[in-house]
Amino acid sequence: MNFEELIKAPSDEGSEKHVPDIEIGTGYKSGKDIVRVVVGHDTPHPNTLEHHIVWIELYGVRKDNNQVITLGRAAWAPVYSNPNVRFQINQIGDFKSFYALTYCNIHGLWGNSLEVEK
Numbered sequence: 001m002n003f004e005e006l007i008k009a010p011s012d013e014g015s016e017k018h019v020p021d022i023e024i025g026t027g028y029k030s031g032k033d034i035v036r037v038v039v040g041h042d043t044p045h046p047n048t049l050e051h052h053i054v055w056i057e058l059y060g061v062r063k064d065n066n067q068v069i070t071l072g073r074a075a076w077a078p079v080y081s082n083p084n085v086r087f088q089i090n091q092i093g094d095f096k097s098f099y100a101l102t103y104c105n106i107h108g109l110w111g112n113s114l115e116v117e118k
Contacts, residue, residue, distance in 0.1 A: 007101065007111040017043045018107055020056060020083075020100035022114040024092070033092035035071070037100045039083040045104070052078035054103045058087050060095040071098075078105075092116075 010019045021041040025034050039045050039053045046052065055075040059068050074085040083102065089095070099113045 007109045008107070009111065012110075015043075016107070017041075017045050018053075018102065018104050018110040020102045020110065020112045022058075022098055022100050022112060024098075024114070024116070033089050035087045035089050035092075035098055037085050037087070037102075039102050039110075045083065047079060047082060049078050051106050052076070052104070053083035054105050056083055056085055057101045058085075059099045059101075060089070061097045061099070062094055063096040064094070068099075069095075 013019055017040045021038045023036045025036060035058060037056050037058055053076060055073060057073045058071045060071050061068055072087045076083055095116055097113055097115045102110045
């Protein structure tokens with residue numbers, strides 16, 4: 001089995017939402033580029049001890065050489081925090097796409113990507 005076979009995609013979604021939504025914006029104080037990743041943006045994911053999102057990781061793919069850069073990881077405690085994170089990205093123009101992975105303690109790995117239009 002290859003690693004990519006473990007990652008579920010939007011087409012695998014059921015009633016519970018696991019696919020990370022990725023948005024690009026600017027920070028309200030600094031005006032710097034922000035990549036926001038949220039699980040359950042429209043339909044909240046359960047956030048109980050028994051069923052919750054454990055972490056989100058963000059990767060960027062560079063325009064010039066397709067190098068994959070690990071940009072950050074955020075982890076949450078069940079019940080008390082939600083899977084919603086903002087990453088401040090320096091030199092965002094160097095990236096042609098972003099890829100987010102998220103892990104649900106019951107349903108495993110989920111992924112999504114966003115192509116940058118700059």
